[in-house]
Each structure stands twice: as structure tokens, then as C-alpha cells.
Amino acid sequence: xxxxxxxxxxxxxxxxxxxxxxxxxxxxxxxxxxxxxxxxxxxxxxxxxxxxxxxxxxxxxxxxxxxxxxxxxxxxxxxxxxxxxxxxxxxxxxxxxxxxxxxxxxxxxxxxxxxxxxxxxxxxxxxxxxxxxxxxxxxxxxxxxxxxxxxxxxxxxxxxxxxxxxxxxxxxxxxxxxxxxxxxxxxxxxxxxxxxxxxxxxxxxxxxxxxxxxxxxxxxxxxxxxxxxxxxxxxxxxxxxxxxxxxxxxxxxxxxxxxxxxxxxxxxxxxxxxxxxxxxxxxx
Amino acid sequence: xxxxxxxxxxxxxxxxxxxxxxxxxxxxxxxxxxxxxxxxxxxxxxxxxxxxxxxxxxxxxxxxxxxxxxxxxxxxxxxxxxxxxxxxxxxxxxxxxxxxxxxxxxxxxxxxxxxxxxxxxxxxxxxxxxxxxxxxxxxxxxxxxxxxxxxxxxxxxxxxxxxxxxxxxxxxxxxxxxxxxxxxxxxxxxxxxxxxxxxxxxxxxxxxxxxxxxxxxxxxxxxxxxxxxxxxxx
Ligand SMILES: Nc1ncnc2c1ncn2[C@@H]1O[C@H](COP(=O)(O)OP(=O)(O)OP(=O)(O)O)[C@@H](O)[C@H]1O
Ligand SMILES: [Mg+2]
Numbered sequence: 001x002x003x004x005x006x007x008x009x010x011x012x013x014x015x016x017x018x019x020x021x022x023x024x025x026x027x028x029x030x031x032x033x034x035x036x037x038x039x040x041x042x043x044x045x046x047x048x049x050x051x052x053x054x055x056x057x058x059x060x061x062x063x064x065x066x067x068x069x070x071x072x073x074x075x076x077x078x079x080x081x082x083x084x085x086x087x088x089x090x091x092x093x094x095x096x097x098x099x100x101x102x103x104x105x106x107x108x109x110x111x112x113x114x115x116x117x118x119x120x121x122x123x124x125x126x127x128x129x130x131x132x133x134x135x136x137x138x139x140x141x142x143x144x145x146x147x148x149x150x151x152x153x154x155x156x157x158x159x160x161x162x163x164x165x166x167x168x169x170x171x172x173x174x175x176x177x178x179x180x181x182x183x184x185x186x187x188x189x190x191x192x193x194x195x196x197x198x199x200x201x202x203x204x205x206x207x208x209x210x211x212x213x214x215x216x217x218x219x220x221x222x223x224x225x226x227x228x229x230x231x232x233x234x235x236x237x238x239x240x241x242x243x244x245x246x247x248x249x250x251x252x253x254x255x256x257x258x259x260x261x262x263x264x265x266x267x268x269x270x271x272x273x274x275x276x277x278x279x280x281x282x283x284x
Numbered sequence: 285x286x287x288x289x290x291x292x293x294x295x296x297x298x299x300x301x302x303x304x305x306x307x308x309x310x311x312x313x314x315x316x317x318x319x320x321x322x323x324x325x326x327x328x329x330x331x332x333x334x335x336x337x338x339x340x341x342x343x344x345x346x347x348x349x350x351x352x353x354x355x356x357x358x359x360x361x362x363x364x365x366x367x368x369x370x371x372x373x374x375x376x377x378x379x380x381x382x383x384x385x386x387x388x389x390x391x392x393x394x395x396x397x398x399x400x401x402x403x404x405x406x407x408x409x410x411x412x413x414x415x416x417x418x419x420x421x422x423x424x425x426x427x428x429x430x431x432x433x434x435x436x437x438x439x440x441x442x443x444x445x446x447x448x449x450x451x452x453x454x455x456x457x458x459x460x461x462x463x464x465x466x467x468x469x470x471x472x473x474x475x476x477x478x479x480x481x482x483x484x485x486x487x488x489x490x491x492x493x494x495x496x497x498x499x500x501x502x503x504x505x506x507x508x509x510x511x512x513x514x515x516x517x518x
Binding site: 179181220 | 331333335336355359368369370371374375377378379381382388389390412413414416417430431434435518
């Protein structure tokens, strides 16, 4: 224990660990905000789908030789998010089916491109890193840290300002629309926030595990809390603390960051599930 | 000037019109009941009035200082999911979003209006309860309070009593009548023609043939004679 603490104290002096903590906490904060909305709109897997799109876009950027991949990854992901969330409500194709189609297609194209036009000697390691979260959160540059900070601040601000509208649109879109809430705009805002969050979160946990980061805190909070506000607050707190503990644990135990965090989320979920069940039994 | 004027309206979905050449008027303080068989287009008409669907032809005009979005609405089935976390207060307050300029948060006036409407619907004790844990009748009251937050002028109710037991159904009808007496225009879809005739002052009957007129005329018409005769024999 003491050994662990002193080891931690040493690690915390390294800028790369500090950066990882800052960025990790911000990503966890942002990604938990829309979890409730996504679960309730039956878009639990949009995180998966969009991150695969982002992966596809990244490989295109790598093949083309763009140095700043964000320039292509962010717009492409935003466009897909908007399309997916729009079709989800009306189109014949079910939301989850269209997410699945886009997701596997983008994944396949991305992997194909990386194989046909290899940009580095070890393609499969690159792919594996993108999917499961490389160690890239542990070697962030100053610039990347700033980009994450700015994007997260904007995301949180937008969410707070539109919080009541997001609630209304999620709870009963028809009523909101009938009484003059511009639901199309808010659906667009929701889609853009999600896309930004996904692109950010890919650094932390990689595309395969993003769904966990987006969905787990919301699901855990929904076991125990009953109002939208308390669920939102609880899921942010859970998400931030799990990310913090997960990053520290992975540094100490030399485990991969993404899976460590997701394992933590799973444990929290089980705990909350039990608490919820016990509460339910007491009430009955 | 009528609050709502419907002229030569045709409505339906992409695959064709369900109703065409529909014309009627609703004046402030009216209580209009819309009746008709399943699938006759009652809900579609309501969605068109609310602007959720575009009319295929004809026009809907708002008068009497009623703005387009000043309509309160109680949907037929709320698509709200079983596990949606929302407190009663949060749901009722969300009716206040339609008013005026953009404010990110609810102000004092919004909160006061929400509280007043909860009191009016007799759900003040439920205000911190979870919406999803309420009974059907309680949920309807919550949604009515939300609709009243959106407007005091006109309410569109799509089968407000479906799924409620006889006692709660009566309470619901009385509540709606009371709102009407307080000056709120009511447009209500109902399958219960007896109740429609008892509470409403105008009837719109949709089907093969369309009837629009006062309850008195309705009772004398072929529709009324048919349905009310059936009622009496039961
Ligand atoms: N989204 C839709 N797209 C296409 N057709 C629809 C849609 N919704 C309803 N319809 C059709 O429109 C017709 C009228 O439906 P509507 O829901 O207005 O009936 P209703 O009078 O409200 O019936 P009920 O008493 O069962 O509520 C029906 O034939 C229905 O099949
Ligand atoms: Mg209907």
C-alpha cells in the first residue's frame, strides 16, 4: 500500500501522467452527459458505430498523409452522427440496424485501406491500438491536451445551456415540437455533441470500448436514481471517478488504460444494480 | 373571430389522403369532441392541427390572438419508455419551454406556473415522484398539467381516458370539463359517444360521412340516432 502510494506520487510528477489524467477526466465527463439520452432513444450502440466511422476516417487520413487527422475525422463523424440520428426516428431502417450497417462498413473500409496502403510497418498493431485504445492517452502532446480541453468545455457548456430542451426532446419529441420547441435543431445539437465526444474518447478507450464509456454510467445511475437531473449528475460523477481511478490503476499495474476503465465501469454497474434491487425490495 | 378555422383540409400520409375536404371552426371556450371508428383519422387530424404533419391540401388558420404554438397537447399513447428517469416536476416544467424568448433555464414565473398547474390537477403531493412509477390516471394528470403550462388557451386531448378505470375516467372528464368552464378551449378525441354528448358542445364525427355541428344537431342526425339508440338499449 505504502509502496503503491509512493510509486503513485512519483508517477504523478510526470507530465505525461498529468496530461492523461486531465484529458481522461474531461473525456469521461463529456461522454457521460448524453448517455441517458442515447439509452432512452435506443441508440446505445451509436458510440460503437460512430467510433468505427472515425476509425475509417482516420485510415483515410493516414493513407492520404494528412498530419492533422482531426480535420477529416471530426467532420466525417459529425455528418454520420447527424444522418444516423435523423434516420433513426423516421426511416424504415431501424436505428440500431442502420448503426450496425454504417459501423461494419466503415470498419471494413478502414482496415482494408490500412492493409492495401500500409503507412507503417506494423498495421495490425495500429489497428489493435485504434480499436482497444492505444497507449496514446499516455503520450499526449501539449496541443492534444489543449484541443481536448477546448472541445470538452464547449461540449459541457452547450449541454448545460440546452439541458432543458434536451430533456424535452428526449422525453416526448412530439409534444416538444407541437409546443414550438425546435426539435430538429436540438436533435442536431445532440448528434454533434455525440460525434465530438466519440472522437475525443477514441484516444482514451479506443473505438470498441466507447459504448461502455457512454452507456455504463447512465445505466448504473438509472438503477438507483429516478429524476433526469439526479441521473445525469450521478452518471457524470461515476464516469469521472471511474476514469480517474482507472487511469491511476493502469499506470500502477501497467495494464492497458481502456480495458481497465471499462472493467471499473462494469464493477460499478453491478454494484448499482444490486443497490437498485435492494431498494426496490425494501419499497415493495 | 374563431380561434381555429379549418378550411377544405385534406390530410393523410405519403401514401394518400385519409380525410379530404374537411371544414370546421372552433371558437374560444368551445368543447369539441371528435368521434369516429378506429382508423378514421382522428389522431392524424390532431397531429395535423398541431403542425406535426403537413396538410395535403387546404388550410388551418389561427385567430383570436392564438399563435401557432400556443396549443397544449395530450398524446394518445405517450411513447415514453418504461425506464425513463424523470420526476413529475421535470415533466410538468418541460411544458414551459414554449413560452417566448430563449432562456436556458426555467425562471421563477415558470416554476410558479408549474406549481399552480400541479395544484390544479391535484398532483402536488406527487411532485418529487418518478413519472414512470405513477398509475395511468396519475400520469394523465401530469401530462395535463404539462399541457396547461404550454398554454391556457386551447388543449388538444387524444383519448385522455383510454386505459383508465370507470371512476378515474369520470374524474378525468370532470377535470376537463372544469378546465373548459375556466375558459380553456377543449378539442378531445373520444370513443365514448355518450360522454362526448354529455360534456361537449360540438361534435365532429369522422368516417364515411362526416358530421360537424352542435351536440343538439348531432343527436337529431342519423349518426346520433344510431349511436344513442344503441346506448339506450344497453
Ligand atoms: N405514420 C403513419 N403512416 C402511414 N399511415 C398511417 C400512419 N399512422 C396512421 N396511419 C393510418 O392512418 C389511418 C388513420 O389513423 P389514425 O391514427 O389517425 O386513426 P384514429 O382515428 O386515431 O384511430 P384510433 O381510434 O385507433 O386511435 C389509419 O388507417 C392508419 O393505418
Ligand atoms: Mg388515434
